[in-house]
Amino acid sequence: MFNVTIIEQKIGDRQGQEAGIGFGDVVNELDKKYDATGLQEAIQNNARRIIYYQQPDGLMYRLLRANFDGLPSADLLIGADRIHSTIRQLVGAPTGRYAGYVSLRGTINEQELSRQTCEYFSDYVVPTDDRNFTPGERLINFVWYYNIADSSAEMNDVFSDINRKHHRKTVPVGLVRLGIWEKVRGPIQIAEPFAEVLAKVKSPFVTNINDSIRGCAYFYDDKVVLVGDAFASFRPHVAAATEQCAYHSNSLERVYVGQKTHETSEDDVRRYARQMILLNRIIGYLGRSAFFSLFKSLTSYIIFVLWQKLGRRKVP
Ligand SMILES: Cc1cc2nc3c(=O)[nH]c(=O)nc-3n(C[C@H](O)[C@H](O)[C@H](O)COP(=O)(O)OP(=O)(O)OC[C@H]3O[C@@H](n4cnc5c(N)ncnc54)[C@H](O)[C@@H]3O)c2cc1C
Numbered sequence: 001m002f003n004v005t006i007i008e009q010k011i012g013d014r015q016g017q018e019a020g021i022g023f024g025d026v027v028n029e030l031d032k033k034y035d036a037t038g039l040q041e042a043i044q045n046n047a048r049r050i051i052y053y054q055q056p057d058g059l060m061y062r063l064l065r066a067n068f069d070g071l072p073s074a075d076l077l078i079g080a081d082r083i084h085s086t087i088r089q090l091v092g093a094p095t096g097r098y099a100g101y102v103s104l105r106g107t108i109n110e111q112e113l114s115r116q117t118c119e120y121f122s123d124y125v126v127p128t129d130d131r132n133f134t135p136g137e138r139l140i141n142f143v144w145y146y147n148i149a150d151s152s153a154e155m156n157d158v159f160s161d162i163n164r165k166h167h168r169k170t171v172p173v174g175l176v177r178l179g180i181w182e183k184v185r186g187p188i189q190i191a192e193p194f195a196e197v198l199a200k201v202k203s204p205f206v207t208n209i210n211d212s213i214r215g216c217a218y219f220y221d222d223k224v225v226l227v228g229d230a231f232a233s234f235r236p237h238v239a240a241a242t243e244q245c246a247y248h249s250n251s252l253e254r255v256y257v258g259q260k261t262h263e264t265s266e267d268d269v270r271r272y273a274r275q276m277i278l279l280n281r282i283i284g285y286l287g288r289s290a291f292f293s294l295f296k297s298l299t300s301y302i303i304f305v306l307w308q309k310l311g312r313r314k315v316p
Contacts, residue, residue, distance in 0.1 A: 019107065020126035021239075022239035022242075023042075023243055078225055079091075079225065080245075083169070083210070083212060087230060091224065093214040097210050098209070099210055099235055101145050102206055103144065103206070104144045104181065104204040105144065107126065108139065108140050109137065109138075109140075110137060110139070110140060116193065118136070120193040121193065127139070144198070145209070155208075158171070169207060169208060171206045173204070181201075209235050211233055211234050211281070213270070214226055225252065232270075235277075236280070237284055240276045244272060252265070275301075278297055281293070282301060
């Protein structure tokens with residue numbers, strides 16, 4: 001049994017970003033094992049070959065916090081404060097590599113859309129933050145990718161919010177300037193269900209897409225550990241970030257119950273991250289028709305898989 005203190009940047013009841021979050025079996029198993037609220041519910045998505053669940057980010061955050069609040073003090077420092085993490089900087093990890101595009105995402109209530117469009121997007125449905133699962137009252141989750149050159153005037157413009165405050169990674173929901181969203185969705189010729197969603201979404205939020213991996217997970221005689229995006233952040237196409245967080249939790253537990261050493265745990269999380277980074281790059285480059293980069297990532301992925309098949313533990 002451990003004592004845990006959460007040192008959270010945002011105090012009080014954090015609002016969600018009005019985004020759905022997809023996850024798979026690793027998160028689901030972890031929920032079943034540790035969730036004391038009994039409320040971990042998500043909509044199961046049947047469109048993928050793997051079992052895949054969807055939940056709004058605000059609901060997920062509140063359920064996870066409900067399992068911790070009220071417990072006192074801790075003595076292992078777990079850096080779970082994402083890619084631009086303070087803990088990451090303290091241990092000298094590199095910042096993420098910008099992928100050349102941003103995402104605009106959000107949710108829209110089924111009530112605001114035509115029946116045909118709701119049916120078309122039935123695999124992108126999430127419950128509401130207050131756990132409404134009623135068909136016709138749930139949310140459709142959407143992500144729109146948009147290319148922007150790094151450090152360009154347009155990048156600067158997109159990441160300046162309605163108050164002209166500049167954001168580094170995400171302009172939160174409600175703060176994106178209307179002109180930006182109008183420009184992104186404006187001139188596109190697109191099939192009707194997509195057009196309807198784009199036309200009706202009022203306030204998406206913007207995030208720049210990057211990926212990064214830190215070579216080591218443990219620091220300072222294993223008293224500091226990086227997990228989640230603070231250890232490795234992927235492009236979002238495989239929706240594996242929350243799965244990675246759950247994988248890190250399981251791996252950390254095994255170290256502390258003596259089933260793994262710090263070294264094997266570090267090898268495992270590094271291997272998982274490397275695979276996800278490459279897979280996400282392949283999908284991202286394919287979507288953007290960046291064939292040379294696609295070829296490079298595919299080659300790296302094949303080398304990675306062969307390396308594992310040869311039984312090499314260290315990631316190339
Ligand atoms: C377009 C898009 C779609 C995505 N879709 C999915 C999806 O479907 N499924 C999925 O799994 N992932 C998805 N992701 C990725 C996912 O949102 C993140 O990668 C994931 O939430 C990272 O989890 P984390 O716990 O590492 O960090 P976060 O969830 O960002 O949590 C970090 C926490 O640290 C706190 N914090 C930050 N700085 C400090 C500080 N200095 N002091 C104290 N606290 C601090 C923050 O307040 C926050 O609570 C998507 C990402 C994008 C861009």
